[in-house]
Amino acid sequence: MEQPIGVIDSGVGGLTVLHELKRQLPKEKFIYLGDTLRCPYGPKQEHEVIQYTWEMVTHLMTFDIKMLVIACNTATALVINQLKEQLPIPVVGVIEPGARAAIKATKTNHVGIIGTENTIKSKAYETALKSIKPSLTTVGVACPKFVPLIESGQFTEPGALEIVKESLEFIKDHPNLDTLILGCTHYPIIQPLIEEVVGEQITVLSSAVETGFEVSTLLTFYNMYNSLEGKLEEPVILTTGSLNVFQHLKEEIFQLKSASLKQITLS
Template sequence: MQQAIAILDSGVGGLTVVKEVMRQLPQEKIIYFGDTARTPYGPRTPAEVSLFTRQIVDYLMQFHPKMIVIACNTATAVALEQIRSSVPVPVVGVIHPGARAAIKTTRRGLVGVIGTEGTVRSGAYENALKELSPFIEVISLACPRFVPLVEQGRFRTAETRQVIRQTLAPLTGYPMDCLILGCTHYPFISEAIAEAMGPSVTLISSADETAREISTVLYHSGQLAKASQLPVHQFFCSGDPVMFQKIAQEWLGEQIRVTPVVWQVPQIL
Protein backbone atom coordinates (compact mmCIF):
# COMPACT_ATOMS: atom_id res chain seq x y z
CA MET A 1 0.00 0.00 0.00
CA GLN A 2 1.15 3.53 -0.76
CA GLN A 3 2.60 5.39 2.24
CA ALA A 4 0.91 8.75 2.78
CA ILE A 5 2.10 12.23 3.65
CA ALA A 6 0.45 13.13 6.97
CA ILE A 7 -0.53 16.79 7.24
CA LEU A 8 -1.88 18.44 10.37
CA ASP A 9 -3.22 21.83 11.37
CA SER A 10 -5.26 23.53 14.08
CA GLY A 11 -8.20 23.56 11.66
CA VAL A 12 -8.82 24.20 7.98
CA GLY A 13 -5.65 26.27 7.38
CA GLY A 14 -3.49 23.31 6.43
CA LEU A 15 -5.86 22.65 3.52
CA THR A 16 -3.93 25.38 1.71
CA VAL A 17 -0.90 23.07 1.91
CA VAL A 18 -3.05 20.10 0.89
CA LYS A 19 -4.28 21.90 -2.22
CA GLU A 20 -0.74 22.72 -3.34
CA VAL A 21 0.53 19.19 -2.64
CA MET A 22 -2.38 17.85 -4.73
CA ARG A 23 -1.38 20.22 -7.53
CA GLN A 24 2.41 19.93 -7.36
CA LEU A 25 2.57 16.22 -6.43
CA PRO A 26 -0.63 14.63 -7.75
CA GLN A 27 0.63 11.10 -7.13
CA GLU A 28 1.05 11.55 -3.38
CA LYS A 29 -1.56 10.20 -0.96
CA ILE A 30 -2.49 12.62 1.83
CA ILE A 31 -3.88 12.02 5.31
CA TYR A 32 -5.07 15.26 6.90
CA PHE A 33 -5.98 16.10 10.46
CA GLY A 34 -7.66 19.41 11.33
CA ASP A 35 -8.07 20.04 15.04
CA THR A 36 -11.19 22.11 14.53
CA ALA A 37 -12.48 21.36 18.04
CA ARG A 38 -9.55 23.24 19.55
CA THR A 39 -8.88 25.95 16.96
CA PRO A 40 -7.46 28.60 17.11
CA TYR A 41 -3.99 27.67 18.39
CA GLY A 42 -2.64 31.24 18.14
CA PRO A 43 -3.65 32.50 21.58
CA ARG A 44 -2.63 29.29 23.41
CA THR A 45 0.50 28.76 25.51
CA PRO A 46 3.48 27.01 23.92
CA ALA A 47 3.02 24.07 26.31
CA GLU A 48 -0.57 23.61 25.21
CA VAL A 49 0.24 23.87 21.49
CA SER A 50 3.06 21.34 21.96
CA LEU A 51 0.74 18.92 23.72
CA PHE A 52 -1.98 19.22 21.06
CA THR A 53 0.54 18.77 18.24
CA ARG A 54 2.03 15.73 19.96
CA GLN A 55 -1.45 14.18 20.32
CA ILE A 56 -2.24 14.66 16.63
CA VAL A 57 1.14 13.28 15.54
CA ASP A 58 0.56 10.20 17.74
CA TYR A 59 -2.84 9.75 16.08
CA LEU A 60 -1.40 10.11 12.58
CA MET A 61 1.56 7.78 13.17
CA GLN A 62 -0.83 4.82 13.36
CA PHE A 63 -1.21 5.17 9.57
CA HIS A 64 2.57 4.75 9.08
CA PRO A 65 3.05 7.92 7.01
CA LYS A 66 6.35 8.53 5.22
CA MET A 67 6.44 12.16 6.34
CA ILE A 68 4.81 14.46 8.89
CA VAL A 69 3.94 17.99 7.77
CA ILE A 70 3.12 20.48 10.52
CA ALA A 71 0.97 22.72 8.33
CA CYS A 72 0.36 25.21 11.14
CA ASN A 73 2.78 28.04 11.78
CA THR A 74 1.96 28.27 15.48
CA ALA A 75 2.63 24.55 15.98
CA THR A 76 5.76 24.68 13.82
CA ALA A 77 7.10 27.58 15.88
CA VAL A 78 6.83 25.75 19.20
CA ALA A 79 6.85 22.01 18.43
CA LEU A 80 8.84 21.32 15.24
CA GLU A 81 12.14 20.36 16.85
CA GLN A 82 10.47 18.24 19.52
CA ILE A 83 8.37 16.32 16.98
CA ARG A 84 11.38 15.96 14.67
CA SER A 85 13.40 14.26 17.39
CA SER A 86 10.59 11.91 18.34
CA VAL A 87 9.39 10.31 15.09
CA PRO A 88 11.38 8.15 12.66
CA VAL A 89 10.23 9.98 9.48
CA PRO A 90 11.09 13.41 8.03
CA VAL A 91 9.15 16.29 9.60
CA VAL A 92 8.51 19.41 7.53
CA GLY A 93 7.25 22.64 9.06
CA VAL A 94 5.86 25.72 7.35
CA ILE A 95 8.24 28.41 8.63
CA HIS A 96 11.55 27.68 6.89
CA PRO A 97 9.97 27.22 3.44
CA GLY A 98 8.33 30.65 3.68
CA ALA A 99 11.56 32.20 4.98
CA ARG A 100 13.53 30.73 2.08
CA ALA A 101 11.02 32.01 -0.47
CA ALA A 102 11.08 35.50 1.06
CA ILE A 103 14.88 35.58 0.88
CA LYS A 104 14.73 34.52 -2.76
CA THR A 105 12.09 37.19 -3.49
CA THR A 106 13.17 40.29 -1.58
CA ARG A 107 15.40 42.81 -3.32
CA ARG A 108 15.28 45.45 -0.57
CA GLY A 109 16.12 43.08 2.29
CA LEU A 110 13.05 44.14 4.29
CA VAL A 111 10.53 41.35 4.81
CA GLY A 112 7.14 41.58 6.50
CA VAL A 113 5.61 38.69 8.43
CA ILE A 114 2.02 38.33 9.58
CA GLY A 115 0.86 35.47 11.78
CA THR A 116 -0.94 34.51 14.95
CA GLU A 117 0.10 35.92 18.32
CA GLY A 118 1.84 32.64 19.11
CA THR A 119 3.86 32.64 15.90
CA VAL A 120 4.84 36.30 16.15
CA ARG A 121 5.67 36.05 19.86
CA SER A 122 7.95 33.05 19.20
CA GLY A 123 10.14 35.07 16.81
CA ALA A 124 10.38 31.91 14.69
CA TYR A 125 10.33 33.69 11.31
CA GLU A 126 12.85 36.28 12.40
CA ASN A 127 15.13 33.49 13.63
CA ALA A 128 14.72 31.45 10.44
CA LEU A 129 15.31 34.47 8.19
CA LYS A 130 18.37 35.67 10.09
CA GLU A 131 19.78 32.16 10.36
CA LEU A 132 19.84 32.08 6.55
CA SER A 133 20.73 35.70 5.91
CA PRO A 134 21.82 37.86 8.89
CA PHE A 135 21.27 41.16 7.06
CA ILE A 136 17.56 40.71 6.42
CA GLU A 137 15.35 43.15 8.30
CA VAL A 138 12.01 41.81 9.54
CA ILE A 139 8.79 43.56 10.55
CA SER A 140 6.24 41.27 12.22
CA LEU A 141 2.60 41.81 13.05
CA ALA A 142 0.19 39.53 14.92
CA CYS A 143 -3.27 39.31 13.33
CA PRO A 144 -5.41 37.48 15.91
CA ARG A 145 -8.71 38.27 14.18
CA PHE A 146 -7.91 36.49 10.90
CA VAL A 147 -8.08 32.77 11.83
CA PRO A 148 -11.60 32.89 13.33
CA LEU A 149 -12.89 34.58 10.15
CA VAL A 150 -11.46 31.75 8.04
CA GLU A 151 -12.70 28.97 10.34
CA GLN A 152 -16.18 30.47 9.99
CA GLY A 153 -15.85 30.41 6.21
CA ARG A 154 -16.14 34.21 5.89
CA PHE A 155 -13.48 34.74 3.22
CA ARG A 156 -14.89 37.60 1.18
CA THR A 157 -17.41 39.51 3.30
CA ALA A 158 -17.26 43.29 3.68
CA GLU A 159 -16.50 42.86 7.37
CA THR A 160 -13.55 40.58 6.56
CA ARG A 161 -12.13 43.15 4.18
CA GLN A 162 -12.48 45.88 6.76
CA VAL A 163 -10.85 43.84 9.55
CA ILE A 164 -7.94 43.06 7.22
CA ARG A 165 -7.48 46.66 6.13
CA GLN A 166 -7.52 47.93 9.71
CA THR A 167 -5.22 45.21 11.01
CA LEU A 168 -2.60 45.66 8.29
CA ALA A 169 -2.61 49.47 8.36
CA PRO A 170 0.52 49.63 10.62
CA LEU A 171 2.54 47.75 7.95
CA THR A 172 1.73 49.91 4.97
CA GLY A 173 4.19 52.66 5.91
CA TYR A 174 7.24 50.38 5.59
CA PRO A 175 9.11 49.97 2.27
CA MET A 176 8.88 46.16 2.32
CA ASP A 177 8.71 44.32 -1.00
CA CYS A 178 7.39 41.02 0.30
CA LEU A 179 5.07 39.84 3.03
CA ILE A 180 5.06 36.29 4.38
CA LEU A 181 1.59 34.92 5.06
CA GLY A 182 2.91 33.26 8.20
CA CYS A 183 -0.27 31.34 8.91
CA THR A 184 -1.67 28.63 6.67
CA HIS A 185 -5.16 30.08 7.09
CA TYR A 186 -4.25 33.32 5.32
CA PRO A 187 -4.24 32.12 1.69
CA PHE A 188 -8.04 31.81 2.07
CA ILE A 189 -8.14 35.61 2.46
CA SER A 190 -5.10 36.49 0.36
CA GLU A 191 -7.10 38.59 -2.12
CA ALA A 192 -8.11 41.04 0.60
CA ILE A 193 -4.58 41.01 2.07
CA ALA A 194 -3.10 41.82 -1.35
CA GLU A 195 -5.63 44.64 -1.74
CA ALA A 196 -4.67 46.12 1.63
CA MET A 197 -0.91 45.89 1.00
CA GLY A 198 -0.91 47.25 -2.57
CA PRO A 199 0.73 45.99 -5.76
CA SER A 200 4.36 46.65 -4.74
CA VAL A 201 4.27 43.90 -2.08
CA THR A 202 4.63 40.27 -3.18
CA LEU A 203 2.74 37.86 -0.92
CA ILE A 204 4.59 34.69 0.04
CA SER A 205 2.30 31.80 0.91
CA SER A 206 4.02 29.56 3.41
CA ALA A 207 1.56 26.91 2.21
CA ASP A 208 2.64 26.96 -1.45
CA GLU A 209 6.30 27.00 -0.50
CA THR A 210 5.85 24.11 1.91
CA ALA A 211 4.44 21.91 -0.86
CA ARG A 212 7.60 22.57 -2.78
CA GLU A 213 9.78 21.80 0.23
CA ILE A 214 7.90 18.51 0.64
CA SER A 215 8.76 17.73 -2.98
CA THR A 216 12.46 18.51 -2.37
CA VAL A 217 12.73 16.43 0.79
CA LEU A 218 10.91 13.43 -0.72
CA TYR A 219 13.15 13.61 -3.81
CA HIS A 220 16.38 13.77 -1.84
CA SER A 221 15.32 10.87 0.38
CA GLY A 222 14.22 8.80 -2.66
CA GLN A 223 10.61 8.67 -1.46
CA LEU A 224 8.55 10.29 -4.20
CA ALA A 225 5.42 8.28 -4.95
CA LYS A 226 5.30 6.28 -8.17
CA ALA A 227 1.58 5.65 -8.23
CA SER A 228 -0.15 4.18 -11.23
CA GLN A 229 -3.55 5.46 -10.11
CA LEU A 230 -4.56 8.68 -8.44
CA PRO A 231 -4.56 8.34 -4.66
CA VAL A 232 -7.63 8.66 -2.43
CA HIS A 233 -6.99 11.13 0.37
CA GLN A 234 -8.30 10.86 3.93
CA PHE A 235 -9.51 13.72 6.09
CA PHE A 236 -10.06 13.77 9.84
CA CYS A 237 -11.32 16.61 11.99
CA SER A 238 -12.00 16.91 15.69
CA GLY A 239 -14.91 19.38 15.47
CA ASP A 240 -18.02 19.73 13.34
CA PRO A 241 -17.40 17.69 10.18
CA VAL A 242 -20.12 19.52 8.20
CA MET A 243 -18.45 22.94 8.34
CA PHE A 244 -15.03 21.34 7.73
CA GLN A 245 -16.30 19.45 4.69
CA LYS A 246 -18.00 22.53 3.27
CA ILE A 247 -14.85 24.67 3.53
CA ALA A 248 -12.58 21.87 2.32
CA GLN A 249 -14.69 21.07 -0.74
CA GLU A 250 -14.97 24.71 -1.70
CA TRP A 251 -11.22 25.24 -1.31
CA LEU A 252 -10.05 22.00 -2.92
CA GLY A 253 -12.67 22.02 -5.66
CA GLU A 254 -13.56 18.37 -5.21
CA GLN A 255 -15.70 16.05 -3.10
CA ILE A 256 -14.03 14.60 -0.01
CA ARG A 257 -15.01 12.28 2.82
CA VAL A 258 -14.44 13.51 6.36
CA THR A 259 -14.10 11.25 9.39
CA PRO A 260 -14.84 12.94 12.71
CA VAL A 261 -12.46 12.19 15.60
CA VAL A 262 -13.63 13.07 19.10
CA TRP A 263 -11.00 13.80 21.74
CA GLN A 264 -11.88 11.67 24.79
CA VAL A 265 -11.75 12.68 28.41
CA PRO A 266 -9.53 10.08 30.10
CA GLN A 267 -11.40 7.55 32.23
CA ILE A 268 -11.04 7.91 35.98
CA LEU A 269 -9.72 4.57 37.19
Protein backbone atom coordinates in the same frame (compact mmCIF):
# COMPACT_ATOMS: atom_id res chain seq x y z
CA MET B 1 0.93 -0.22 -1.02
CA GLU B 2 1.98 3.41 -1.25
CA GLN B 3 2.55 5.22 2.04
CA PRO B 4 0.67 8.47 2.64
CA ILE B 5 2.08 11.83 3.72
CA GLY B 6 0.61 12.95 7.04
CA VAL B 7 -0.55 16.54 7.58
CA ILE B 8 -1.56 17.88 11.01
CA ASP B 9 -3.12 21.15 12.09
CA SER B 10 -5.01 22.49 15.08
CA GLY B 11 -8.04 22.97 12.83
CA VAL B 12 -9.04 23.82 9.29
CA GLY B 13 -6.26 26.31 8.39
CA GLY B 14 -3.94 23.52 7.30
CA LEU B 15 -6.34 22.70 4.46
CA THR B 16 -4.55 25.46 2.52
CA VAL B 17 -1.39 23.38 2.87
CA LEU B 18 -3.20 20.15 1.94
CA HIS B 19 -4.68 21.87 -1.12
CA GLU B 20 -1.22 23.00 -2.25
CA LEU B 21 0.34 19.60 -1.58
CA LYS B 22 -2.34 17.94 -3.66
CA ARG B 23 -1.93 20.52 -6.45
CA GLN B 24 1.87 20.28 -6.57
CA LEU B 25 2.04 16.53 -5.91
CA PRO B 26 -1.07 15.02 -7.50
CA LYS B 27 0.32 11.47 -7.40
CA GLU B 28 0.83 11.44 -3.64
CA LYS B 29 -1.58 10.11 -1.05
CA PHE B 30 -2.40 12.35 1.94
CA ILE B 31 -3.98 11.95 5.33
CA TYR B 32 -4.95 15.11 7.21
CA LEU B 33 -5.80 15.46 10.87
CA GLY B 34 -7.30 18.68 12.25
CA ASP B 35 -7.75 18.89 16.03
CA THR B 36 -10.78 21.15 15.67
CA LEU B 37 -12.17 20.09 19.06
CA ARG B 38 -9.26 21.76 20.88
CA CYS B 39 -8.61 24.52 18.32
CA PRO B 40 -7.14 27.17 18.44
CA TYR B 41 -3.74 26.17 19.84
CA GLY B 42 -2.54 29.80 19.89
CA PRO B 43 -3.79 30.72 23.39
CA LYS B 44 -3.01 27.27 24.90
CA GLN B 45 -0.17 26.55 27.34
CA GLU B 46 3.05 25.32 25.79
CA HIS B 47 2.87 21.87 27.42
CA GLU B 48 -0.69 21.43 26.13
CA VAL B 49 0.29 22.22 22.55
CA ILE B 50 3.16 19.75 22.83
CA GLN B 51 0.86 17.03 24.23
CA TYR B 52 -1.90 17.60 21.65
CA THR B 53 0.58 17.62 18.77
CA TRP B 54 2.12 14.33 19.91
CA GLU B 55 -1.36 12.80 20.18
CA MET B 56 -2.08 13.76 16.57
CA VAL B 57 1.29 12.48 15.40
CA THR B 58 0.89 9.19 17.27
CA HIS B 59 -2.49 8.70 15.61
CA LEU B 60 -1.15 9.41 12.11
CA MET B 61 1.86 7.13 12.63
CA THR B 62 -0.60 4.20 12.77
CA PHE B 63 -1.32 4.92 9.07
CA ASP B 64 2.36 4.26 8.25
CA ILE B 65 2.98 7.81 6.97
CA LYS B 66 6.29 8.39 5.17
CA MET B 67 6.59 12.10 5.98
CA LEU B 68 4.95 14.49 8.44
CA VAL B 69 3.88 18.05 7.60
CA ILE B 70 3.03 20.32 10.54
CA ALA B 71 0.61 22.72 8.87
CA CYS B 72 0.27 24.88 11.98
CA ASN B 73 2.52 27.77 12.93
CA THR B 74 2.05 27.40 16.69
CA ALA B 75 2.81 23.67 16.68
CA THR B 76 5.75 24.19 14.31
CA ALA B 77 7.30 26.81 16.60
CA LEU B 78 6.92 24.69 19.74
CA VAL B 79 7.32 21.04 18.72
CA ILE B 80 9.19 20.67 15.42
CA ASN B 81 12.64 20.10 16.92
CA GLN B 82 11.33 17.36 19.23
CA LEU B 83 9.51 15.71 16.34
CA LYS B 84 12.56 15.88 14.07
CA GLU B 85 14.71 14.26 16.72
CA GLN B 86 12.31 11.52 17.74
CA LEU B 87 10.42 10.48 14.61
CA PRO B 88 11.93 8.00 12.16
CA ILE B 89 10.48 9.99 9.19
CA PRO B 90 11.24 13.47 7.76
CA VAL B 91 9.28 16.31 9.38
CA VAL B 92 8.42 19.57 7.59
CA GLY B 93 7.05 22.69 9.28
CA VAL B 94 5.53 25.81 7.71
CA ILE B 95 7.92 28.44 9.07
CA GLU B 96 11.21 27.59 7.38
CA PRO B 97 9.77 27.23 3.85
CA GLY B 98 8.11 30.64 4.18
CA ALA B 99 11.29 32.22 5.52
CA ARG B 100 13.45 30.76 2.77
CA ALA B 101 10.99 31.84 0.07
CA ALA B 102 11.11 35.39 1.41
CA ILE B 103 14.91 35.42 1.26
CA LYS B 104 14.65 34.20 -2.32
CA ALA B 105 12.08 36.85 -3.26
CA THR B 106 13.25 40.05 -1.57
CA LYS B 107 15.42 42.50 -3.47
CA THR B 108 15.32 45.26 -0.83
CA ASN B 109 16.09 42.84 2.05
CA HIS B 110 13.07 44.20 3.91
CA VAL B 111 10.52 41.51 4.77
CA GLY B 112 7.18 41.72 6.57
CA ILE B 113 5.40 38.90 8.40
CA ILE B 114 1.73 38.81 9.36
CA GLY B 115 0.24 36.12 11.59
CA THR B 116 -1.66 35.46 14.80
CA GLU B 117 -0.64 37.20 18.04
CA ASN B 118 1.21 34.09 19.20
CA THR B 119 3.15 33.50 16.01
CA ILE B 120 4.22 37.15 15.85
CA LYS B 121 5.14 37.17 19.56
CA SER B 122 7.23 34.00 19.10
CA LYS B 123 9.39 35.79 16.48
CA ALA B 124 9.80 32.36 14.86
CA TYR B 125 9.91 33.79 11.32
CA GLU B 126 12.39 36.52 12.28
CA THR B 127 14.64 33.92 13.90
CA ALA B 128 14.48 31.67 10.84
CA LEU B 129 15.07 34.59 8.45
CA LYS B 130 18.00 36.10 10.33
CA SER B 131 19.72 32.81 11.07
CA ILE B 132 20.09 32.43 7.30
CA LYS B 133 20.53 36.10 6.30
CA PRO B 134 21.45 38.35 9.24
CA SER B 135 21.39 41.54 7.15
CA LEU B 136 17.60 41.42 6.61
CA THR B 137 15.26 44.04 8.06
CA THR B 138 12.03 42.44 9.32
CA VAL B 139 8.72 43.64 10.70
CA GLY B 140 6.11 41.34 12.20
CA VAL B 141 2.53 42.46 12.79
CA ALA B 142 -0.38 40.47 14.25
CA CYS B 143 -3.68 40.55 12.35
CA PRO B 144 -6.07 39.13 14.97
CA LYS B 145 -9.15 39.92 12.88
CA PHE B 146 -8.21 37.68 9.97
CA VAL B 147 -8.91 34.20 11.42
CA PRO B 148 -12.41 35.15 12.67
CA LEU B 149 -13.08 36.82 9.30
CA ILE B 150 -12.15 33.60 7.52
CA GLU B 151 -13.73 31.07 9.89
CA SER B 152 -17.03 33.02 9.93
CA GLY B 153 -17.15 33.00 6.15
CA GLN B 154 -17.53 36.83 6.15
CA PHE B 155 -14.43 37.25 3.99
CA THR B 156 -16.62 37.12 0.90
CA GLU B 157 -18.72 40.08 2.09
CA PRO B 158 -18.13 43.72 1.06
CA GLY B 159 -16.83 44.85 4.48
CA ALA B 160 -13.94 42.38 4.37
CA LEU B 161 -11.64 44.56 2.27
CA GLU B 162 -11.92 47.38 4.82
CA ILE B 163 -10.87 45.03 7.66
CA VAL B 164 -7.87 43.86 5.64
CA LYS B 165 -6.94 47.48 4.83
CA GLU B 166 -7.01 48.50 8.51
CA SER B 167 -4.96 45.49 9.59
CA LEU B 168 -2.29 46.22 6.98
CA GLU B 169 -1.98 49.97 7.72
CA PHE B 170 1.58 49.34 8.99
CA ILE B 171 2.77 48.67 5.45
CA LYS B 172 2.70 52.41 4.74
CA ASP B 173 5.37 52.98 7.39
CA HIS B 174 7.74 50.61 5.58
CA PRO B 175 8.15 51.95 2.04
CA ASN B 176 11.15 49.71 1.46
CA LEU B 177 9.32 46.47 2.29
CA ASP B 178 8.93 44.34 -0.86
CA THR B 179 7.97 40.90 0.49
CA LEU B 180 5.17 39.87 2.86
CA ILE B 181 4.93 36.41 4.42
CA LEU B 182 1.46 35.08 5.26
CA GLY B 183 2.57 33.51 8.54
CA CYS B 184 -0.73 31.80 9.27
CA THR B 185 -2.14 28.88 7.32
CA HIS B 186 -5.58 30.51 7.24
CA TYR B 187 -4.43 33.63 5.41
CA PRO B 188 -4.02 32.23 1.87
CA ILE B 189 -7.83 32.05 1.81
CA ILE B 190 -7.93 35.88 1.76
CA GLN B 191 -4.74 36.29 -0.29
CA PRO B 192 -6.57 38.12 -3.15
CA LEU B 193 -7.80 40.75 -0.67
CA ILE B 194 -4.34 41.10 0.86
CA GLU B 195 -2.75 41.48 -2.57
CA GLU B 196 -5.31 44.11 -3.54
CA VAL B 197 -4.44 46.12 -0.43
CA VAL B 198 -0.63 45.90 -0.56
CA GLY B 199 -0.36 46.47 -4.32
CA GLU B 200 1.84 45.02 -7.02
CA GLN B 201 5.13 46.23 -5.57
CA ILE B 202 4.95 43.74 -2.73
CA THR B 203 5.33 39.99 -3.24
CA VAL B 204 2.89 38.09 -1.02
CA LEU B 205 4.15 34.65 -0.05
CA SER B 206 1.95 31.85 1.21
CA SER B 207 3.65 29.47 3.62
CA ALA B 208 1.23 26.85 2.30
CA VAL B 209 2.55 27.14 -1.26
CA GLU B 210 6.18 27.15 -0.14
CA THR B 211 5.64 24.15 2.14
CA GLY B 212 4.33 22.22 -0.87
CA PHE B 213 7.55 23.05 -2.69
CA GLU B 214 9.66 21.93 0.26
CA VAL B 215 7.84 18.60 0.57
CA SER B 216 8.39 18.07 -3.15
CA THR B 217 12.12 18.75 -2.73
CA LEU B 218 12.45 16.34 0.16
CA LEU B 219 10.54 13.58 -1.60
CA THR B 220 13.23 13.63 -4.28
CA PHE B 221 16.08 13.68 -1.83
CA TYR B 222 14.73 10.85 0.26
CA ASN B 223 13.79 9.08 -2.97
CA MET B 224 10.23 8.74 -1.74
CA TYR B 225 8.07 9.84 -4.67
CA ASN B 226 4.95 7.84 -5.11
CA SER B 227 5.28 5.60 -8.13
CA LEU B 228 1.54 5.16 -8.42
CA GLU B 229 0.59 5.56 -12.07
CA GLY B 230 -3.05 4.56 -12.02
CA LYS B 231 -6.07 6.08 -10.33
CA LEU B 232 -5.22 8.96 -8.01
CA GLU B 233 -6.33 8.53 -4.44
CA GLU B 234 -8.18 11.38 -2.79
CA PRO B 235 -7.00 12.69 0.58
CA VAL B 236 -8.45 11.37 3.83
CA ILE B 237 -9.44 14.13 6.25
CA LEU B 238 -9.82 13.34 9.95
CA THR B 239 -11.10 15.76 12.58
CA THR B 240 -11.66 15.64 16.31
CA GLY B 241 -14.48 18.20 15.98
CA SER B 242 -17.51 18.96 13.87
CA LEU B 243 -17.60 17.74 10.29
CA ASN B 244 -19.62 20.75 9.10
CA VAL B 245 -16.90 23.34 8.71
CA PHE B 246 -14.64 20.85 6.91
CA GLN B 247 -17.47 19.80 4.67
CA HIS B 248 -18.05 23.39 3.60
CA LEU B 249 -14.39 24.37 3.20
CA LYS B 250 -13.22 21.28 1.40
CA GLU B 251 -15.89 21.65 -1.25
CA GLU B 252 -16.24 25.41 -1.64
CA ILE B 253 -12.68 26.58 -1.19
CA PHE B 254 -10.29 23.72 -1.76
CA GLN B 255 -11.66 21.66 -4.61
CA LEU B 256 -11.24 18.58 -2.44
CA LYS B 257 -14.80 17.41 -3.10
CA SER B 258 -14.01 13.72 -3.17
CA ALA B 259 -11.78 13.71 -0.10
CA SER B 260 -13.27 11.43 2.54
CA LEU B 261 -14.10 12.96 5.90
CA LYS B 262 -14.26 11.22 9.28
CA GLN B 263 -14.55 12.19 12.92
CA ILE B 264 -12.12 10.57 15.37
CA THR B 265 -11.29 10.77 19.06
CA LEU B 266 -7.80 11.42 20.39
CA SER B 267 -7.06 10.37 23.94
